[in-house]
Amino acid sequence: MLNIHTLPLGDYQTNCYLLFGEGSTSCAIIDPGYAKELVLDRVRKLGLSVEAILLTHGHFDHVGAVEDIVRATGCKLWMSKKDWSQSPNPTMAFFYPLANCDFTEVCFCEEGEIIQAGGLRFEVLATPGHTCGSVCYCCEDALFSGDTLFAGSCGRTDLPGGDWGTIQASLKRLSELPGDYRVFPGHGEETTLSRERQCNPYLR
8 A cells, every 4th residue: 555645845836745655664755855854854754764765856845855864874865867967967867966965875867767765666757847857757646747747737858958849749748658646746636647637627
């Protein structure tokens, strides 16, 4: 059974997700953008350890607490190499701050890869467009869509690494996934894929 704890963090109210399976003593964290102490305090209250951080993309508002949490817990960090390896010129370094971090190990996820953490299995879906390395994670009946798909909307593409034609293709791919999913976006409220197919103009 998938357990999901949502923490909207920071000025941009970025959704950070703490995830663990039934009976697991560890968890996975998706997109800890801010507030390291708040995130780790919730992990402690749940009686868990942090096994892995999974990033949907490398923008600053999704990664701000990553370095501190990795150093505090020794957990694995998973993300697309395309966002990790963005050029560290001043503009890109602002939007992709992890490019300047000195991690001993980063696990680069690829399309179709299965990541096991927190007693759960996460399938990686490459969904570029918001950034060139944006990914979504499927876990049981849940889709963690980052800034690719929102309730009634989609991610912007006017920041470095974004491309409108590319995100359109990614959204089409999500709309064509078989069945239905609960959708947990990077910002805003939870939705469902069936609802977005019907009501979201970017999926039609």
